[in-house]
Amino acid sequence: MELVSPEGLRLNWTHQGDNRDLLKLLPDDSVALSIWSPPYFVGKSYEEGLTVGEWSALLHGVIAEHSRVLKPGGFMAINIADILAFADDSIPRFQADVVSTKRSVVTREQVLRAKAEHPEFNRHELAALLGCSEQTIQRRLDHNNVRGGKYKPQTRVKTVAGMLEDFALESGLPMYDRRVWVKDPAWANSRWHSLSYRAVDEFEYVFIFWKPGITKVDRGRLSREEWVEWGSRGVWEFPSVRANDDHEAKFPEELPRRVMRLLSEPGDLVLDPFMGSGTTGLVAAGLGRNFVGFELLPEYVALANQRYTQMLQGSHESDRSLDAEGQSGAA
Numbered sequence: 079m080e081l082v083s084p085e086g087l088r089l090n091w092t093h094q095g096d097n098r099d100l101l102k103l104l105p106d107d108s109v110a111l112s113i114w115s116p117p118y119f120v121g122k123s124y125e126e127g128l129t130v131g132e133w134s135a136l137l138h139g140v141i142a143e144h145s146r147v148l149k150p151g152g153f154m155a156i157n158i159a160d161i162l163a164f165a166d167d168s169i170p171r172f173q174a175d176v177v178s179t180k181r182s183v184v185t186r187e188q189v190l191r192a193k194a195e196h197p198e199f200n201r202h203e204l205a206a207l208l209g210c211s212e213q214t215i216q217r218r219l220d221h222n223n224v225r226g227g228k229y230k231p232q233t234r235v236k237t238v239a240g241m242l243e244d245f246a247l248e249s250g251l252p253m254y255d256r257r258v259w260v261k262d263p264a265w266a267n268s269r270w271h272s273l274s275y276r277a278v279d280e281f282e283y284v285f286i287f288w289k290p291g292i293t294k295v296d297r298g299r300l301s302r303e304e305w306v307e308w309g310s311r312g313v314w315e316f317p318s319v320r321a322n323d324d325h326e327a328k329f330p331e332e333l334p335r336r337v338m339r340l341l342s343e344p345g346d347l348v349l350d351p352f353m354g355s356g357t358t359g360l361v362a363a364g365l366g367r368n369f370v371g372f373e374l375l376p377e378y379v380a381l382a383n384q385r386y387t388q389m390l391q392g393s394h395e396s397d398r399s400l401d402a403e404g405q406s407g408a409a
């Protein structure tokens with residue numbers, strides 16, 4: 079097995095542990111592209127017990143270590159979102175003088191009937207049919223009439239760009255670019271919107287930082303159509319992962335795929351220090367890149383390595399079956 083460091087960090091594998099410790103095992107100037115999505119500090123189970131100070135220290139520490147492990151001219155791409163309901167007891171409570179308290183007259187029974195009559199309709203179409211909002215449809219289906227966070231601490235929006243930019247700049251990694259990923263609107267996360275003017279959670283960022291050095295620029299990495307459609311566009315639009323049954327916050331493969339196709343080449347080493355379910359590893363392998371992953375939770379480490387192993391088995395099996403039919407030149 080090839081090693082990327084004298085300490086024996088196995089290549090094309092996800093390693094268990096705290097990424098701040100594991101990053102130390104990577105050699106200097108070894109990573110062409112690091113792509114990751116950290117905890118967003120929005121109350122996921124893997125964030126339990128984390129204070130905001132510990133969360134920002136984690137991001138700070140991981141970013142700082144990138145100034146050593148990235149190759150000169152290499153990139154670090156961070157996928158993250160703003161915190162839309164950041165609890166803060168120190169700010170005054172938002173006092174809503176709600177004038178539109180009348181509930182929609184649409185009942186759960188009407189929604190269920192419409193759904194039965196039009197099983198192919200999505201929430202938007204059902205809402206149009208019944209003359210109500212998509213949120214009303216969602217609430218009727220979920221039996222959820224929560225109208226606001228009356229008993230929860232006051233929240234404010236906390237943006238993350240400035241914090242990441244400061245951490246990176248202080249480590250010698252200027253921000254090179256930023257893109258917005260427009261995902262599925264997360265109506266289910268937005269119960270508190272009914273008493274506010276806030277927008278639904280429907281976009282995230284990809285912040286790209288650069289380690290000074292010579293960067294190969296090869297416009298041939300994408301076709302002309304791809305440059306027009308997304309390569310040179312600031313807004314990317316593709317769906318979120320809808321079945322988060324084995325990990326609660328996977329990013330869709332399309333996200334690391336676009337970043338890798340733009341910012342790396344076959345044979346490059348791609349790092350994901352927050353590997354989760356292994357998405358980055360799968361995409362890297364599919365694009366002929368090498369990867370190293372780090373993940374804190376043993377169950378996700380097992381999942382990531384199992385998905386990768388299955389992918390390899392699958393590709394070997396399809397090579398074998400093509401060989402049997404005499405259609406493949408695979409060695």
Ligand SMILES: C[S@@+](CC[C@H](N)C(=O)[O-])C[C@H]1O[C@@H](n2cnc3c(N)ncnc32)[C@H](O)[C@@H]1O
Pocket residue numbers: 095096097098114115116117118124136325327328329330351352353354355356357358372373374375378
């Ligand atoms: C937003 S998820 C990443 C999901 C991943 N992109 C995917 O598609 O599955 C963040 C992950 O970071 C892991 N994590 C949190 N703190 C960590 C740390 N200090 N070191 C390594 N992994 C950590 C969490 O367990 C979680 O799986």
